[in-house]
Amino acid sequence: MTVYLDTNATTPVANSVADLVQKYLVEEFGNSGSRTHEFGARAKQAVELARKQVAAVVDLDSSAVTFTSGATESNNIAILGLQSYAEGLQKKHIITTSIEHKAVLEPCQELEARGFDVTYLPCDESGVVSVDSLKNALREDTVLVSIMHINNETGSIQDIQGYCDVLQHHDAFFHVDAAQSFGKYSDALKNERIDMMSVSGHKVYGPKGVGALLCRRRGFKKIPLKPLVFGGGQEKGLRPGTLPVALIAGLGEACRLAAENYDQWAQHCLDIKQDLVAGLEDVGAQINGTHSAPHVLNFSIPGLNSEAAMVALKGIVAVSNGSACTSSSYTPSHVLKGMGLSDERIEGAIRMSWSHMTKEIPLAEVIGRIKQYL
Structure with missing residues (x-):
């Protein structure tokens, strides 16, 4: 074999994840938005439990979690969703790296086409982007820094702690594509200087087609993201659309297993x-x-x-x-x-x-x- x-x-799907997905596909098939009967209520309970399980991996409150179709969508919301805010403040500089996944590089390139200035930090043969390169690239009009945690091709672990230290006294939002690390090497992701992180279920022994964007508040202020699609108002309007309860429950179970093991x-x-x-x-x-x-x-x-x-x-x-x-x-x-x-x-x-x-x-x-x- x-x-x-x-x-x-x-990743392969854990057995208990597959069992739970099957349950919410076949037995508990209610729409979590249905408020008039117990099928909807149980579906909503499953979603909210999963929200807590995802957030717990990095010691966040469940309110930080917005469910998406995966890290690609989460990356797009984190990057493109800041456009209106950035334009309003005339802060149109973004920093990312030359080794990001296309799901970060292409949204950044799209903002370049819309008039933003993007700096792509280099790396050397180590595959690690230096802290000094970030420090030197920061500008007063930098609105966003987006750097992955673990590279999907080489596995090189980026210095998240070092980047957080550099950004400690700068107000740029810090987004981390955590697709390859969330639930596996999550300790660095608990740093409170990280504003947003992107997660994919199928990288952490969960189902494909589901993920999350986790957003930390700054004090009592939400990150000023705008939705990319409209209609329905689910996920507080940031990511509308009927929630895939079975996939979300599976992601929650995968995160529970990861946190324990x-x-x-x-x-x-x-x-x-x-x-x-x-x-x-x-x-x-x-x-x-x-x-x-x-x-x-x-x-x-x-x-x-x-x-x-x-x-x-x-x-x-x-x-x-x-x-x-x-x-x-x-x-x-x-x-x-x-x-x-x-x-x-x-x-x-x-x-x-x-x-x-x-x-x-x-x-x-x-x-x-x-x-x-x-």
Whole structure:
């Protein structure tokens, strides 16, 4: 059986999550907006419990949670939703990085087309954006800083604490794309200087098609976001539309499990990573990015193209050569290019990512198959 090693694209769903989703699809199918009968009341209770479970991962009140279809939508609301506020104050400068997911880069590019000035912070071969680069880029008219926590391609962990320290005395809103870290490595996300964070259910052993935008108040003030779509008034008008109760309940359960188990999950992932790194030394693998999360490894093997490698490993392990959202484009990774890697190294890059559900990687078979192609 092929071992699944592409959890950065999507994680497996936990059994209790699947059971709960099934329950709210088939048995408790009420609309949480229905106020005249017990079916609607029970659906609303499920949504509000999930809201508490999501918020609890980062020690927030449930009122901080707005349910969305996933981190892509959350990112768009966090970035594009500030346009009116920024224009009203004539503060139209945004800071992000060159290694963000397209779900951040493209909304920023859209605001550029609307007259905003966007600074894209660089990184070096480590894959980490320096704190000093943020400090040097800040301006009086900076309205938003958007920096991911863990890179989806390399797993490089960005210095959230350092960025928060830089922003401590600046009033720019700080948004973190936490799709790859929420529920796995959440401690850094509890920093009160983070104003907004984006979450996807299918990155934390929950269902696809659901996520959240978490917003911290500043004192008693809400973040001045405007909705991108209109109609219905759900989620306090910020994200209208009938709530997918089954998916939301599943996300809540996934977050409950994560909050209880993330330490031991991370240790299991780290044990796998250490064995993998040691084994790959035998084929001269070059690790792409440093200070990466325990559940992911991006590497290149000199003389081996990533497409050939994936063919070689077919039937043994399921891996990728980049982001699932851009895998059909066959364009060189903007993340690895941003790190200054050579074209040959980028063309050979392979991403392996796993989870606490991964029992072990058939390392001897992997290494043996790779050697056949060298």
